[in-house]
Amino acid sequence: MPALHTQAAVSARNANYDIDVTLDPATRTLTGREVISWRNIGAIPAYSIRLHLYWNAFRNTNSTWLRQRKLVGDNPFGASRPDDFGYTHVTRIVRLNDDGSDGSDLTQDLRFISPDDQNTDDRSLAAATLVDAVPPGGTMRLRVEWTGKFPRNFDRTGVIGNYYFVSQWFPKLGVFEAGGWTAHQFFANAEFFSDFGRYDVRMTVPDGWVVGATGVEQSRTPLGNGQTTHRYAQDDVHDFAWAASPDFIERREVFQAPGRPQVQMRLLLQPEHAHLAERHFTAAAATLKYYGDWYGAYPYPTLTIVDPAYQSDSGGMEYPTIFTAGTPWLSPRGSGEPEYVVIHETGHQWWYGMVANNEVTHAWLDEGINQYSDARVQDAAFQPIHLTQRFFGGFIPWLYRDIVLSRATDLNWLSTYRRNPDRDSISTPTAALWPGSHQNMSYHKAALMLHTLERMHTWEVMQRVLSVYFTRWKFKHPRSEDFFAVLDEVTGKDHQWFVEQVFQSSNTFDYAIDRLTTEPLGARGLVESADGLTFQESSDGTQFRTTVIVRRLEAGQFPVDVLVTFENGEQARERWDGRGRWAVFSFDRAAKAVSAQIDPERVLLLDMNYTNNSRTLAPEADAAATKWSLRWMVWLQDLFMTWAFVV
Amino acid sequence: MSEHRIGVIAAFIDGLMRVKRAPWLVVGTWASTLVMALPLTIVMQEQIAAHLQSSMAAAAAVRGINYDWWNEFLSQTSGAGASFVPAILGFAAVMQNVSGFVDGSDLPSMISLTVIMFLVLSLFLSGGILDRLARDHRVGAAGFFSACGTYFLRFLRLGVAMGVVYWALFGRYHPWLFDDLYPALTQDLTVERTAFLIRAGLYIAFALPLCFFNMLFDYTKVRAVVEDRRSMIAAIAAAWRFIRRQPSAVVALYLLDALLLLGVIGVYYAIAPPAAAPDAWAFSAGQLYIVLRVTVRLQFAASQTALFQGRLAHAGYVARPVPKWPDSPAAAAIGPQ
Numbered sequence: 001m002p003a004l005h006t007q008a009a010v011s012a013r014n015a016n017y018d019i020d021v022t023l024d025p026a027t028r029t030l031t032g033r034e035v036i037s038w039r040n041i042g043a044i045p046a047y048s049i050r051l052h053l054y055w056n057a058f059r060n061t062n063s064t065w066l067r068q069r070k071l072v073g074d075n076p077f078g079a080s081r082p083d084d085f086g087y088t089h090v091t092r093i094v095r096l097n098d099d100g101s102d103g104s105d106l107t108q109d110l111r112f113i114s115p116d117d118q119n120t121d122d123r124s125l126a127a128a129t130l131v132d133a134v135p136p137g138g139t140m141r142l143r144v145e146w147t148g149k150f151p152r153n154f155d156r157t158g159v160i161g162n163y164y165f166v167s168q169w170f171p172k173l174g175v176f177e178a179g180g181w182t183a184h185q186f187f188a189n190a191e192f193f194s195d196f197g198r199y200d201v202r203m204t205v206p207d208g209w210v211v212g213a214t215g216v217e218q219s220r221t222p223l224g225n226g227q228t229t230h231r232y233a234q235d236d237v238h239d240f241a242w243a244a245s246p247d248f249i250e251r252r253e254v255f256q257a258p259g260r261p262q263v264q265m266r267l268l269l270q271p272e273h274a275h276l277a278e279r280h281f282t283a284a285a286a287t288l289k290y291y292g293d294w295y296g297a298y299p300y301p302t303l304t305i306v307d308p309a310y311q312s313d314s315g316g317m318e319y320p321t322i323f324t325a326g327t328p329w330l331s332p333r334g335s336g337e338p339e340y341v342v343i344h345e346t347g348h349q350w351w352y353g354m355v356a357n358n359e360v361t362h363a364w365l366d367e368g369i370n371q372y373s374d375a376r377v378q379d380a381a382f383q384p385i386h387l388t389q390r391f392f393g394g395f396i397p398w399l400y401r402d403i404v405l406s407r408a409t410d411l412n413w414l415s416t417y418r419r420n421p422d423r424d425s426i427s428t429p430t431a432a433l434w435p436g437s438h439q440n441m442s443y444h445k446a447a448l449m450l451h452t453l454e455r456m457h458t459w460e461v462m463q464r465v466l467s468v469y470f471t472r473w474k475f476k477h478p479r480s481e482d483f484f485a486v487l488d489e490v491t492g493k494d495h496q497w498f499v500e501q502v503f504q505s506s507n508t509f510d511y512a513i514d515r516l517t518t519e520p521l522g523a524r525g526l527v528e529s530a531d532g533l534t535f536q537e538s539s540d541g542t543q544f545r546t547t548v549i550v551r552r553l554e555a556g557q558f559p560v561d562v563l564v565t566f567e568n569g570e571q572a573r574e575r576w577d578g579r580g581r582w583a584v585f586s587f588d589r590a591a592k593a594v595s596a597q598i599d600p601e602r603v604l605l606l607d608m609n610y611t612n613n614s615r616t617l618a619p620e621a622d623a624a625a626t627k628w629s630l631r632w633m634v635w636l637q638d639l640f641m642t643w644a645f646v647v
Numbered sequence: 648m649s650e651h652r653i654g655v656i657a658a659f660i661d662g663l664m665r666v667k668r669a670p671w672l673v674v675g676t677w678a679s680t681l682v683m684a685l686p687l688t689i690v691m692q693e694q695i696a697a698h699l700q701s702s703m704a705a706a707a708a709v710r711g712i713n714y715d716w717w718n719e720f721l722s723q724t725s726g727a728g729a730s731f732v733p734a735i736l737g738f739a740a741v742m743q744n745v746s747g748f749v750d751g752s753d754l755p756s757m758i759s760l761t762v763i764m765f766l767v768l769s770l771f772l773s774g775g776i777l778d779r780l781a782r783d784h785r786v787g788a789a790g791f792f793s794a795c796g797t798y799f800l801r802f803l804r805l806g807v808a809m810g811v812v813y814w815a816l817f818g819r820y821h822p823w824l825f826d827d828l829y830p831a832l833t834q835d836l837t838v839e840r841t842a843f844l845i846r847a848g849l850y851i852a853f854a855l856p857l858c859f860f861n862m863l864f865d866y867t868k869v870r871a872v873v874e875d876r877r878s879m880i881a882a883i884a885a886a887w888r889f890i891r892r893q894p895s896a897v898v899a900l901y902l903l904d905a906l907l908l909l910g911v912i913g914v915y916y917a918i919a920p921p922a923a924a925p926d927a928w929a930f931s932a933g934q935l936y937i938v939l940r941v942t943v944r945l946q947f948a949a950s951q952t953a954l955f956q957g958r959l960a961h962a963g964y965v966a967r968p969v970p971k972w973p974d975s976p977a978a979a980a981i982g983p984q
Contacts, residue, residue: 160835160837161835161836161837162837163837247837270837270838271838272838272839272840309837309838310836310837310838310839310842311833311834311835311836311837311842312837328839329839329840329843387714387733389733389734389739389743391742391743391745391746391750392746392749392750392846392850393750393825393829393843393846395839395842395843395846396742396746398734398739398742400733400736400739401921402711402712402736402737402921402922402923403712403714403733403922405714406714406715409715409718410714410715414715414718415718415719415721415722418718418719418722419722516701595703597703609719609723610704610715610716610719611698611699611700611702611704611716611719611720612700612702613702614702614703614704615700615701615702615703616701616702616703616705616706617701619699619700619701619702619705620699620705620706620708620709621695621696621699621700621701621702621705622696623705623709624695624696624699624705624706624708624709625691625692625693625694625695625696625699626692627708627709627926628691628695628708628731629688629689629691629692629695630688630926630929630930631735631736631922631929631930631933632688632691632730632731632735633681633684633685633688633691633933634735634740634930634933634934634936634937635730635734635735635740635743635744636684636687636688636730636758636761637680637681637684637933637937638740638741638744638936638937638940639740639744639754639758639762640680640683640684640762640765641680641937641940641941641944642744642745642747642748643748643762643765643766644765644766644769644944645748645861646766646809646813646861647766647769647770647773647806647809
């Protein structure tokens, strides 16, 4: 089976990995040997190499990764056992001659570097100087031998029980761009960045273990010593991950859609989740369909879904053609689990997998666009999705059938964004975000920003923006400015003000109707008349002046509409540029006003407080408050009766 | 020793009849939940109204759930307002409260304070309630509150012992079970169902001593009232002797009452009104459920009293006489000579 529907290269294929690796469950180690074939597609010679050794982030608590986690009070290795730590140790690295023989040995020169935070204890990034530079267009081949110790699986990678999720596991080159190497240490906040290429990987595991990996299975060869080698290969991907366990149960389905290449979907499932298999496939298929319709077809022949083991903390992570999902054992239909995570991670095959922005600096480009898009898929294919809460230690779900989650606010996580909206801006390089802000900026605010753009321009326009952006940047490495360039181009409008206010700024938005009055039109006081200045109180009761005072309560600026509705059903709409701190709008009409709204269509989804965006002259706050406080009272009485148990 | 030892079923039914014959106890206890909940409900009402002001969002909140507004309110509120979460809706309230109870979840301080005040009030009322249920005939408001007053100080002393025990259970035993033991037992588990079974086992391990002490203190109060005991330590010892001599009856009765409680909760599960239900129906169904909860609570006390009286005394026996107040001098002066 080919590793891509089309054998023609669709990417630069300048970083190719040929890997042999053996997993030893007894020692929880990997022993690997790889040949990296790398072509310099930059404009200047490469005098050195950068090698990611990600598992060294789990070597000890002095790593940058774990220091970052500590900043937000999270200390996953605080009470760890010695066996929980992990590492990558390069035992030999040699540059190969053209004939394949060993050339210069770089092992002694390999040194750990920490360009991002000068943390000399961090060993997640290494460098070595090349005796002979690699000129632009030139190639080099490196043979790297290493051993890796699996960390306890607490985030993305590692082992728990018999469940191995193997990612960021092999020594991997950085990306050589115009100005040199782009390679970062491993941050808790940020993910990865690498070049496209061909991966041909042979994984040796105990007999009987089920293996799932990036790409297409090429062969399965028993070695006769209790081990089997599984070979997988894939072109035009920029990473390779795999999973192995004797406990997986395996399901397969085929995704087919008119005019689209078939996709073999493979699900490696925990036995306790067998009843949820069909829901995994349905969600993955819906994403393949909708993302395919909106942005472009999925080009790979396989998609592997790994259902992570309980407590593996490896769920919800994307890799080329393979990802981890994750679901609780009890997941009622309508709860959005496991659908959400499957949709999100399948969606990453587009935003991350093919459009491969640097996740260490521009994570919003994959996470934000993907969250915005996955919300659309959820809305299109899986509504109603209900609010679900878990009780009794998080095991027992309760589905609120009264509460259907909305795409605009709930599926874009507005309420989560609201909690800490201004600690950073989306434009901050991802690794430099406050560790507690990454999700809020890269996912939530970015998705809300994109949905705001949708409401400014319509979905049809946004879909065109994203499909042009996808087509132009697939199998490449775009930056934020590339996205906004496409936005300007497709919409024909300059979004600089938007970029400054929403993307580059940490300001928040809150527009409000401060006051709404409506009174008979006329003057009361001294007016000119034949007798000079005389007192008059003139109003015939047929005309009314409605006055609306609007305010901008936060620093963020955004143009908004002001809409006034009158008793006779008439409506009046004014545009406010939203720059001043306040403005007054007056309307003379034959009817009294009923209500006034600012941003009535809620274009600005980032408005922190939408309740104050409207005002009515027939307020129902007391009725609403009474209704809900009485519902709350029953809860309180029940709480009394629950605790009355102890007296 | 009575020759006719009352059976468990008979005590259970006798308890139900005693509660039935004391409707004002049900009404009064229900009213106590209402009275204690009302001040915070008014605070909540004002908080919600203040947030909505003249907003058009109120109209949507009147018609049904305006979840978007709800989230916004939660992001801007504090104190009791923070407890205005979706779990107040219908049966979710029961789920949250029971789960919070067994999981040791924190409550906003204002809510915790109100719960404590309610427990003190319940302790105060329990003397009168037990006295009324033990006598199984009307004692009047004066008699009821006289008993409340008589036993309140004794029960406060008992409350110290109860406080120590429950502090040990909730403050020491529970954290040991769920913060130390549970993570240790499950840290390498890869199967959620197994973890759930372990947690369920720990719930039972927590419930067993909790129910035992609950039963012990229940019978302590029963003996204190029926036998007019002043020493609460002696009453605890007497309750322990009673339980020790007829453990199966005591436990069986407790389980029967617990089954009744589960039945009531099951009924509420079936009839709990959805958020969109008319306000009157939602309020009525909620209050009906609270009344049933109150009834079950009284049933625990009544059936345990019936069992105790049926085993060691006789039905309706209470050592302390019903207090009789002399007519006031003024009334005597104008009354018939």
